Amino acid sequence: MPILFKKTKEIRNYIKSLRCENRYTVGFVPTMGYLHEGHRELIRTSKIQNDITIVSIYVNPLQFGEGEDFERYPRDLERDLGICEEEGVNVVFAPLDEEMYPEKPLINIEIKGLTHILEGEFRPGHFSGVCTVVLKLFNIIQPDRAYFGEKDYQQLKVVQRLVKDLSLPVEIVPVKTVREKDGLAFSSRNTYLKPEERESALSLYRSFLLAEKLIKGGNKDANSIKQTIIEFIRKHPHVKKIDYVEITDEDLRPVKEVKEGDRILLAVWVGDTRLIDNWRIGDANL
Amino acid sequence: MPILFKKTKEIRNYIKSLRCENRYTVGFVPTMGYLHEGHRELIRTSKIQNDITIVSIYVNPLQFGEGEDFERYPRDLERDLGICEEEGVNVVFAPLDEEMYPEKPLINIEIKGLTHILEGEFRPGHFSGVCTVVLKLFNIIQPDRAYFGEKDYQQLKVVQRLVKDLSLPVEIVPVKTVREKDGLAFSSRNTYLKPEERESALSLYRSFLLAEKLIKGGNKDANSIKQTIIEFIRKHPHVKKIDYVEITDEDLRPVKEVKEGDRILLAVWVGDTRLIDNWRIGDANL
Numbered sequence: 001m002p003i004l005f006k007k008t009k010e011i012r013n014y015i016k017s018l019r020c021e022n023r024y025t026v027g028f029v030p031t032m033g034y035l036h037e038g039h040r041e042l043i044r045t046s047k048i049q050n051d052i053t054i055v056s057i058y059v060n061p062l063q064f065g066e067g068e069d070f071e072r073y074p075r076d077l078e079r080d081l082g083i084c085e086e087e088g089v090n091v092v093f094a095p096l097d098e099e100m101y102p103e104k105p106l107i108n109i110e111i112k113g114l115t116h117i118l119e120g121e122f123r124p125g126h127f128s129g130v131c132t133v134v135l136k137l138f139n140i141i142q143p144d145r146a147y148f149g150e151k152d153y154q155q156l157k158v159v160q161r162l163v164k165d166l167s168l169p170v171e172i173v174p175v176k177t178v179r180e181k182d183g184l185a186f187s188s189r190n191t192y193l194k195p196e197e198r199e200s201a202l203s204l205y206r207s208f209l210l211a212e213k214l215i216k217g218g219n220k221d222a223n224s225i226k227q228t229i230i231e232f233i234r235k236h237p238h239v240k241k242i243d244y245v246e247i248t249d250e251d252l253r254p255v256k257e258v259k260e261g262d263r264i265l266l267a268v269w270v271g272d273t274r275l276i277d278n279w280r281i282g283d284a285n286l
Numbered sequence: 287m288p289i290l291f292k293k294t295k296e297i298r299n300y301i302k303s304l305r306c307e308n309r310y311t312v313g314f315v316p317t318m319g320y321l322h323e324g325h326r327e328l329i330r331t332s333k334i335q336n337d338i339t340i341v342s343i344y345v346n347p348l349q350f351g352e353g354e355d356f357e358r359y360p361r362d363l364e365r366d367l368g369i370c371e372e373e374g375v376n377v378v379f380a381p382l383d384e385e386m387y388p389e390k391p392l393i394n395i396e397i398k399g400l401t402h403i404l405e406g407e408f409r410p411g412h413f414s415g416v417c418t419v420v421l422k423l424f425n426i427i428q429p430d431r432a433y434f435g436e437k438d439y440q441q442l443k444v445v446q447r448l449v450k451d452l453s454l455p456v457e458i459v460p461v462k463t464v465r466e467k468d469g470l471a472f473s474s475r476n477t478y479l480k481p482e483e484r485e486s487a488l489s490l491y492r493s494f495l496l497a498e499k500l501i502k503g504g505n506k507d508a509n510s511i512k513q514t515i516i517e518f519i520r521k522h523p524h525v526k527k528i529d530y531v532e533i534t535d536e537d538l539r540p541v542k543e544v545k546e547g548d549r550i551l552l553a554v555w556v557g558d559t560r561l562i563d564n565w566r567i568g569d570a571n572l
Contacts, residue, residue: 001367001371002341002367002370002371002375002376002377002378003376003377003378004367004377004378004380005377005378005379005380005381006379006380006381006382006385007381007382007385011377011379011426011427014377055288081287081288081290084288085287085288089288090288090289091288091289091290091291091297091300092288092289092290092291093291093292093297094290094291094292095291095292095293096292096293099292099293100453103450105450105451106397106398106399106400106447106451107395107396107397107398107447107448107451107452108395108396108397108398109393109394109395109396110393110394110395110396111392111393111394112392112393112394113392114392132451132452135452135453136452136453139452139453139454139455140297140453140455141297142455161392161393162393164389164391165391165392165393165418165422166393166418166421166422166425167386167421167422167425167426168425169425169426169428
């Protein structure tokens with residue numbers, strides 16, 4: 001008689017035993033390169049939790065829309081390899097385009113309620129490109145754990161849901177946003193900022209502190225807090241456009257009344273640089 | 287210095303070696319149960335090519351549309367286990383619904399040019415459901431090879447493209463359609479046919495032979511061959527409706543002029559039973 005399994009966990013263990021017990025656990029940090037302090041934090045977390053840490057460096061064309069910054073996105077493999085060495089990364093995967101996309105993929109991946117809001121509204125197709133490359137990388141690397149920064153909070157939620165819906169055998173580990181001393185969230189795109197724009201770029205972080213102050217002061221109305229944030233950011237000289245400011249629960253569902261654990265998410269153009277950032281309400285020590 | 291890989295194949299081999307060389311190769315036959323001769327052929331092919339053969343039995347609700355036959359789809363796990371034993375299957379995975387879908391998935395998967403034509407046009411959402419369950423099963427079983435019948439030719443092409451676009455580490459092995467002596471393709475849905483409808487059901491297979499005769503006779507015009515097929519099938523008494531008859535190349539792109547290797551694909555309602563079948567032009571020995 002064949003062995004009968006009805007539970008995913010049990011058949012997974014059986015198959016693991018077929019292939020002989022994993023000797024090493026693999027932690028995976030997918031990146032687009034031009035590594036900064038935020039990436040280092042992902043790597044360090046992986047190093048603590050796994051035997052082997054693999055970093056991928058690949059500027060994925062599929063997640064850039066037409067007219068976006070794919071061409072000018074900063075690239076420096078030598079510098080990145082140096083950082084990986086400093087951090088004790090075991091393996092770097094820097095695939096060539098023809099390895100990742102020998103043909104243009106025909107697949108389109110959507111996740112209801114997650115991929116068409118916020119970033120998805122302003123960058124149509126972005127999350128389909130993210131999901132495709134993440135699935136490809138997971139299928140190639142087959143990591144036990146993968147590390148994603150909260151800086152791209154919506155991406156984190158999309159990937160978590162992807163893993164759930166597709167029963168992927170990987171644990172997604174969120175890592176807190178790392179900020180510069182002045183509060184600006186680390187991002188490879190910060191290199192686009194002109195010196196005179198930096199002060200305006202800080203308005204994102206400062207608007208979170210302002211919101212926290214309002215909430216501590218008793219204002220729980222998401223709409224009025226949103227308006228205050230918009231007005232605050234808009235008065236900075238180099239702010240060209242605000243794509244969105246939203247307040248949601250931790251699963252990106254809009255809220256009317258704000259509570260601890262909710263998220264403020266925003267996307268703002270400072271000069272020619274589009275910055276995104278987000279904040280967990282309750283995280284400021286005021 | 288970290289080890290640097292730029293090629294998928296090389297990092298895959300490295301990771302394999304980390305997890306220790308596969309001791310066994312796993313062949314996987316995904317089914318919705320109610321196994322017949324077609325499934326047996328898939329299993330036999332897997333048995334020849336792999337050390338371990340795993341059969342999944344799961345009637346996937348996600349690939350049925352509203353008003354379709356999910357409820358009445360035939361199920362008999364005991365009988366299926368008997369067949370698996372006869373065929374020397376090593377493992378059966380028969381997951382519970384709450385294992386596969388603890389929550390309703392939010393994911394939607396499309397493949398441009400493949401999932402919205404033919405079956406996809408008449409069964410919206412069908413292939414998204416197929417892709418989702420196939421990915422889940424692949425992620426759970428992690429097979430080296432997976433076996434799909436040509437009976438569901440479009441499904442085969444969709445799964446092949448899914449594997450390509452997502453770099454899945456599995457080889458898709460197509461297996462030729464198995465037919466009863468009278469030419470009817472084996473299908474679990476044949477159990478729906480009333481005895482008096484069987485003769486009409488044979489019109490699908492016979493229309494393929496008719497088409498081959500026309501082509502051998504020098505007619506290469508896809509449209510005229512299609513019309514002849516439609517007229518031939520329509521005159522059978524229990525034929526209620528023809529959803530489609532199409533002639534395409536092997537990648538499901540429509541053709542005007544027919545050549546060897548092209549496919550005739552059709553979906554026909556015989557009484558309350560929706561039958562699909564397809565034919566590779568050149569396969570008849572006339």
